Amino acid sequence: MLKKLRIILAAIFFIGITLLFVDFTGALKGYLGWMAKLQFLPALLAGNVVVVGLLLILTLFFGRIYCSVICPLGVMQDIFFAGGIKAKKNRCSYSPAKKILKYTVLVLFVVALVLGANALVAVIAPYSAYGRIAQSLLAPVYAWVNNIFAYFAERSESYAFYSTEVWIKGVSTLVVAIVTLLVLAVLAWRNGRTWCNTICPVGTVLGWFAKFSFFKPVIDTTKCVNCTKCGKNCKASCINTNNHTIDYSRCVACMDCLENCSVKAISYKWVGPKGGSVKPVSVDEVNAQRKACEVQSGNVDSSKREFIASAAAVAGGLAATMATPKLFAQDGALADVMPKEAPARNSRLVPAGSLSVKNFHSRCTSCQLCVSKCPNGVLRPSSELKSFMQPYMSYEKGYCRPECTNCADVCPAGAIKPITVEEKTSIKIGTAVVVAERCLEAGGKDHCGKCSRSCPAGAITMMHTVNGDETSPKIPVVDENKCIGCGKCENLCPVRPLSAIYVEGLDIHRTI
Amino acid sequence: MKTNIDLNRRSFLKAAGALGTAGVVAAALPGCGEKAAEENADFAQEALGEVPTEGMQYRHFDNLEGVNASLLGYGCMRWPWRTNEQGENTELDQEEINALVDYAIAHGVNYFDTAPKYLKGLSEEATGIALARYPRESFYLATKLSNYHKDDSLQEGKDMLMRSLKRLQTSYVDFLLCHSISNSEGFIKRFIDNGLLDWLCEQRTKGVIRHLGFSFHGDEEAWKLLMEYHEKVHWDFVQIQMNYVDWEYPSEESMTSKRLYEDLAARNIPVVIMEPLLGGRLSNVPDFLAQQLRAQRPTQSVASWAFRFCGSFPQILTVLSGMTYMDHLQDNLRTYNSFEALTEEEFKLLDEVAKVYSGYPIVPCTDCKYCMPCPYGLDIPGIFAHYNKCVNAGNVVSSKADEGYAKARRAFLVGYERAVPSVRQADHCITCGLCMTKCPQKINIPKRMRDIDAYVEKLKQGLEL
Numbered sequence: 001m002l003k004k005l006r007i008i009l010a011a012i013f014f015i016g017i018t019l020l021f022v023d024f025t026g027a028l029k030g031y032l033g034w035m036a037k038l039q040f041l042p043a044l045l046a047g048n049v050v051v052v053g054l055l056l057i058l059t060l061f062f063g064r065i066y067c068s069v070i071c072p073l074g075v076m077q078d079i080f081f082a083g084g085i086k087a088k089k090n091r092c093s094y095s096p097a098k099k100i101l102k103y104t105v106l107v108l109f110v111v112a113l114v115l116g117a118n119a120l121v122a123v124i125a126p127y128s129a130y131g132r133i134a135q136s137l138l139a140p141v142y143a144w145v146n147n148i149f150a151y152f153a154e155r156s157e158s159y160a161f162y163s164t165e166v167w168i169k170g171v172s173t174l175v176v177a178i179v180t181l182l183v184l185a186v187l188a189w190r191n192g193r194t195w196c197n198t199i200c201p202v203g204t205v206l207g208w209f210a211k212f213s214f215f216k217p218v219i220d221t222t223k224c225v226n227c228t229k230c231g232k233n234c235k236a237s238c239i240n241t242n243n244h245t246i247d248y249s250r251c252v253a254c255m256d257c258l259e260n261c262s263v264k265a266i267s268y269k270w271v272g273p274k275g276g277s278v279k280p281v282s283v284d285e286v287n288a289q290r291k292a293c294e295v296q297s298g299n300v301d302s303s304k305r306e307f308i309a310s311a312a313a314v315a316g317g318l319a320a321t322m323a324t325p326k327l328f329a330q331d332g333a334l335a336d337v338m339p340k341e342a343p344a345r346n347s348r349l350v351p352a353g354s355l356s357v358k359n360f361h362s363r364c365t366s367c368q369l370c371v372s373k374c375p376n377g378v379l380r381p382s383s384e385l386k387s388f389m390q391p392y393m394s395y396e397k398g399y400c401r402p403e404c405t406n407c408a409d410v411c412p413a414g415a416i417k418p419i420t421v422e423e424k425t426s427i428k429i430g431t432a433v434v435v436a437e438r439c440l441e442a443g444g445k446d447h448c449g450k451c452s453r454s455c456p457a458g459a460i461t462m463m464h465t466v467n468g469d470e471t472s473p474k475i476p477v478v479d480e481n482k483c484i485g486c487g488k489c490e491n492l493c494p495v496r497p498l499s500a501i502y503v504e505g506l507d508i509h510r511t512i
Numbered sequence: 513m514k515t516n517i518d519l520n521r522r523s524f525l526k527a528a529g530a531l532g533t534a535g536v537v538a539a540a541l542p543g544c545g546e547k548a549a550e551e552n553a554d555f556a557q558e559a560l561g562e563v564p565t566e567g568m569q570y571r572h573f574d575n576l577e578g579v580n581a582s583l584l585g586y587g588c589m590r591w592p593w594r595t596n597e598q599g600e601n602t603e604l605d606q607e608e609i610n611a612l613v614d615y616a617i618a619h620g621v622n623y624f625d626t627a628p629k630y631l632k633g634l635s636e637e638a639t640g641i642a643l644a645r646y647p648r649e650s651f652y653l654a655t656k657l658s659n660y661h662k663d664d665s666l667q668e669g670k671d672m673l674m675r676s677l678k679r680l681q682t683s684y685v686d687f688l689l690c691h692s693i694s695n696s697e698g699f700i701k702r703f704i705d706n707g708l709l710d711w712l713c714e715q716r717t718k719g720v721i722r723h724l725g726f727s728f729h730g731d732e733e734a735w736k737l738l739m740e741y742h743e744k745v746h747w748d749f750v751q752i753q754m755n756y757v758d759w760e761y762p763s764e765e766s767m768t769s770k771r772l773y774e775d776l777a778a779r780n781i782p783v784v785i786m787e788p789l790l791g792g793r794l795s796n797v798p799d800f801l802a803q804q805l806r807a808q809r810p811t812q813s814v815a816s817w818a819f820r821f822c823g824s825f826p827q828i829l830t831v832l833s834g835m836t837y838m839d840h841l842q843d844n845l846r847t848y849n850s851f852e853a854l855t856e857e858e859f860k861l862l863d864e865v866a867k868v869y870s871g872y873p874i875v876p877c878t879d880c881k882y883c884m885p886c887p888y889g890l891d892i893p894g895i896f897a898h899y900n901k902c903v904n905a906g907n908v909v910s911s912k913a914d915e916g917y918a919k920a921r922r923a924f925l926v927g928y929e930r931a932v933p934s935v936r937q938a939d940h941c942i943t944c945g946l947c948m949t950k951c952p953q954k955i956n957i958p959k960r961m962r963d964i965d966a967y968v969e970k971l972k973q974g975l976e977l
Contacts, residue, residue: 154930159919162926331661332881333632337889337935398934403973440942450942494888494942 002268003255006068014075021134021372022142024164026406029373036369036412038070039127040202045113045363046414059206063213063253066206067196073130073184074196074252080188081235090232092192094240097247102197102204109201113362119388122366126200127412129180131367132381132389136177139372140166165397169371170381173389192235197250207249216271217257219244223265230257230266340396341497349393349485349505351379351400352427353408353416356508364390364415370407376400378487379407393429395487395503400429402456402486425456428512430485430503432460432478438500442475451476451489451501459483460501476501481512561811563842567849568620571829573782576723576748579686581652581830583823584848585623586616587786588639589630589880590834604631604638612841613642617651619845623830625751625784627656627691628676629882640680653680654687654784656727657712659702660694660950669708673715684719687784688712689751690726692882692952696734713745723748727786729952732767735775742779749829750776751784753952755794756821756862757869758787763876764954773825782829785822789833791878794818798872798904801865808861815840816847821862824853873908874900875960876953883947883957891936892947892957898931899964908967912976921971928968938965 013035020032037043043051055066067074085091105124112120122128143166150163168174187194196203219230221244231241234257238250257266347357351370354360366389371379377397381389391407393400405424408416419427432451440448442465452460459482466472476489478501485503493499569583592608593601613624626639636655643651655676659669677683690709693699703709715721725747726738741747754769762768776783789795795815797805802814809816822831831848835841854862877896886892902908907920907927914920928937941961948957970977 159923159926162929331629331633332884334891334936335885335887335889401972446942446944448942448944453943454939492939494940 003259006065006253006255009069010075010078013070014072017072017130018134018138020410021131021369022139024139024143024146024372024375026373026375026404029406029410033410035070036127036367036410039367039412040066040071040206041125041127042365042367042411042413045365046412048414055206056209059209060213062215063210063248063251064203064206065253067193067203067252068254071126071130071202072134073126073200074193076130076133077184077188077193077195078235078254080185081192084189084192085233085235087189090229091190092232092234092237094231094234094242095237097238097250098198102199105199106201106204116362118361118364118366118390119385122364122389123176123180124199124201125365125367126196126202128365128367129184131369131372132173132177133181135368135372136169136174137181165377167377167397169379170383170389172383173366173368173381176389188235191237193250193252194237196252197236197238203252210251210253211249212273213248214270214272215268216248217246217251217253217255217266217268218271219246220265220267223263224261225263225265227262229260229262233257233260338496340491340499342394342396343490343498343502345394345502345504347505347507348382348387349430349487349503350391351393351407351416352424352429352484352509353405353411353419354429354509355417357505358507360415361387361390363413364411365413366390367412369410369412370416373406373410375404375406393487393505395490395499397491399487399491400485423511425484426511427509428484428506429509430487430505431480431483432485432487432489432501432503434476434478434501435498436465436475436500438495438498439475440495440500442473442500444473448494449474449476450492450494454488454492455483456486456488457482457484460489484512561846563619563845564849565619567851568845569823569848569851570622571782573780573829575780576782576829579652579723579829581623582621582848583828583830583851584621584819584844585625585654585784585830585832586613586621587832587834588624588626588635590836591631591635591638592836593631604634606638606641609638610642610645612835612838613639615838616835616841616845617646619849621845622651623654623832624651625654625687625786625832626680627658627689628672628679629656629658629691636676636679640682644681648682652686653682654689655680655685656689656691657703657708658691659708660692660698664702664706666706666708666711669702669706670711673712673720677720684722686722687749688715688721688724693726693728693734693738694730694952696730696737699730699734699737709741709745725749725751725784727751728772729753729766729954731765735767735772739775739779742781747781749782749784751786751832752776753787754783754785754822755788755790755818757790757794757866759821759866760863761866761870763870764956766954773827777827781827783825783827784829785831787878788822788831789815789818790876791834791880793874793876793878793900796901796904797865797869799906801869804861804865808858812847813843815843817858817862819844819847820852820854820858823848823851824859872903874903876955878953880952882950882952886941886947887944888940888942889936890938890940890961891932892961894932894936895938895961895964896955898928901931902927910977912974925968925971938962938968941965 016032016035019028020036023029037048038051038055040052040055043055058065068078069075109121109124112118143164146161147163150161153159153161184195197207224244226241228241231239235254236250236252238247239257240247255268258268350357350360366381368381368391371381371391376399378393378395378400379391380394382392402425403421405419405421408419436442440446441462449462452462459479460476461479462474463477464470464472465475485506487503490499490502493501570580571583572580592605594603594605596602624639624643626635628636630636631638643653657669657672659672673688677685690699690703712721712724716724724745728735728738728750752769752772753766754773758766758769760768760770773783795813795818797814805814805817819831819833822828833840833844835844875896877893877900879893879897881893883892899908902924905923906916907923909917909920911917938961941958943958943962945958951957967977
């Protein structure tokens with residue numbers, strides 16, 4: 001019963017968060033955004049006292065429910081584990097806690113957080129790790145399926161679906177996502193929650209609280225027949241069947257053991273703030289009853305391994321490259337349009353609401369939720385070590401449109417604070433700079449003035465290169481007090497592949 | 513220069529109208545009783561009636577010796593493309609073109625009009641391949657001197673005609689046109705100063721060119737100049753844009769078709785009509801206008817009205833239609849192989865329709881693609897086609913408070929992405945103005961682009977329109 005409840009709740013969270021990540025329309029963020037905001041580490045970084053408090057209280061009462069219900073990476077591992085345990089029953093065994101390892105990782109993690117070494121933080125933060133998998137590997141599949149629908153919708157004059165471009169937003173992030181998925185798939189398939197109980201810093205912290213939780217699964221030694229089935233199927237390897245104890249710091253409250261016990265010797269019950277009196281009971285004491293329970297061994301069903309193979313296939317499919325259109329340049333034809341290239345910006349561009357690059361850098365856990373929600377192809381994860389996998393902005397595919405606040409709406413970590421559309425128009429995140437040598441107008445190659453006409457802030461004026469000489473060519477001049485760095489000028493500049501005007505990021509954003 | 517059709521327009525209409533009434537009854541009730549047994553017949557054919565193989569009207573003018581042109585002429589500017597795996601149009605669908613030509617000829621069409629610049633320069637060759645399968649004297653071939661870009665030297669003019677002959681697999685053309693005269697300076701530069709017109713007249717004497725004319729998209733000044741030149745070079749025919757909208761309500765700064773037609777009729781110059789459908793736009797007029805036409809003649813297409821309008825004038829040699837698909841061809845053959853001129857009432861109705869239509873915010877683009885390629889990659893005709901489609905479907909709204917705003921907004925924006933890739937949309941126009949010199953419809957393309965982009969921006973931002 002409790003196991004079923006756990007599975008239902010976990011499914012709701014897992015599907016909800018996955019949908020939140022793969023939905024490129026932004027339509028679901030209003031309904032599902034709270035699921036991301038409930039994630040422990042992002043909430044902690046966002047300084048969200050309410051959520052962190054709630055999660056800690058939840059853990060203190062019920063154990064690590066968070067790990068088996070709310071955390072998508074945990075649920076994902078449970079799915080792999082379910083495959084593993086079906087293939088081969090009784091594959092687990094109790095192992096002592098790797099305390100040194102897990103506390104070392106926790107300390108390193110905290111140090112990394114404080115020092116701002118976000119690459120390490122990002123790689124092992126659980127929710128972010130799942131976010132990357134969903135955004136890099138599942139979102140493309142979702143988009144392709146959507147595009148198939150859109151294909152047919154287009155042919156039946158329906159506007160219910162529209163197609164979306166699938167592109168590799170960051171190679172290193174994709175690689176990290178694939179590696180994470182493969183490592184976790186193998187670990188979870190074989191041993192369940194190894195990752196959660198040795199590496200995951202959130203698991204370590206919550207585990208410490210769970211030790212004192214008021215509700216716990218407890219083995220009733222008067223009923224136990226020492227069949228060891230619970231321990232052999234425990235995904236957390238935390239049931240010591242020899243002395244009938246459970247390591248509650250590692251138990252993820254999955255309730256599997258309750259169902260596995262054929263004599264109902266394990267129950268999830270109130271033990272109170274004192275933690276109850278779970279004292280070790282040796283095997284010999286119940287040895288007499290032990291033989292009553294047969295140990296059953298399941299058959300290995302190797303075909304289930306296809307599950308992993310299919311996951312790998314998804315990754316392989318992503319190798320699709322962007323084809324640039326080859327077109328005739330003859331009369332009546334479409335001229336070739338070279339794709340734009342990103343300029344080498346001196347400082348990073350981060351979205352309005354980030355307050356500063358520093359704030360963004362210190363809070364972002366690289367979950368990629370904002371990347372998956374950016375409708376303009378502006379946000380993509382970085383490959384630089386300093387800001388590894390953290391999103392940054394660039395304007396080759398689109399610019400930061402005035403009506404969109406998607407990234408600020410969804411960021412669960414407070415790296416991008418919520419802003420309104422009105423506020424956004426006055427938040428300066430960067431300044432446009434002109435590269436005169438490339439400019440059509442300044443070079444006398446064509447009459448243009450595109451940047452000046454299209455600037456939503458009215459920050460760009462075309463001025464003569466020689467003061468007072470009406471015949472001299474014009475050049476765009478940027479009023480840095482008006483420019484907010486939205487990138488419309490850069491994106492629409494006809495010069496390709498590198499635009500003649502581009503935006504330099506601002507380390508500290510300000511309101512103009 | 514006397515034509516064998518010396519009916520004036522009014523009496524011509526009367527005569528045709530009387531025939532027409534009888535024709536409608538006959539056409540509307542095909543096989544009501546006797547065909548009931550033929551249940552297995554093709555439903556579409558049964559509903560629409562067979563495409564008549566006979567009955568094409570042929571026009572002859574005394575000054576065009578030996579010419580008996582079918583009233584429906586084939587415009588070879590819109591042959592079907594074959595789309596490759598990348599979704600690009602890199603070659604024409606020759607098989608389909610051959611089938612269209614076969615069908616057209618079998619149903620009485622004998623006038624084919626192409627140009628070196630059509631279809632990215634592939635039209636002449638494809639047309640030549642299709643027609644080479646017929647005896648040369650069984651059809652009339654028209655092509656043009658499209659020396660309006662870059663090189664307008666005499667040598668290039670000569671070479672261009674020779675290249676055309678080679679691609680068309682022939683030693684002569686029946687009709688040669690100075691292509692797309694848009695202003696007097698251009699005409700003088702392209703044909704007079706370089707001596708090209710004299711050379712063309714020479715070729716006419718030699719028989720390489722059987723009949724010499726020009727196609728016109730120009731202003732009043734150019735028109736006057738060309739009419740003056742008639743005295744010198746003697747235009748055998750002239751090709752003009754004519755349809756029931758342009759007749760009195762032309763778009764932008766263009767001259768009325770009425771004025772052009774009457775000037776030519778006064779000089780007894782046979783007229784070839786182009787853009788009878790305005791690039792297909794008159795087959796897709798806003799719904800309530802289409803309903804008015806359908807109410808009159810429920811069994812006939814909206815396009816048929818435009819074709820009947822053109823065919824109703826006596827000075828017309830042929831009406832060119834760029835038929836991409838078999839159903840276009842069949843529909844036009846239904847119109848012309850049992851041709852009925854418009855009645856006086858129908859002329860009035862079309863005048864009403866034209867008046868309303870010309871007030872619509874439709875961009876008068878005919879998808880001729882002369883403006884292309886836009887050096888900055890815009891798909892100009894694609895953007896206009898999408899915009900017009902939305903205007904016709906009522907998906908261009910004037911206020912956020914309008915009923916159906918949300919639906920119209922989605923249809924416009926989603927449809928826009930489908931019709932035109934982002935990098936080719938209106939917001940990428942830098943108003944360089946190159947296209948404006950090329951547009952035969954004199955559309956102020958940069959301004960239209962700015963307007964469409966402003967509309968899109970307002971939709972995207974959800975601002976009041």
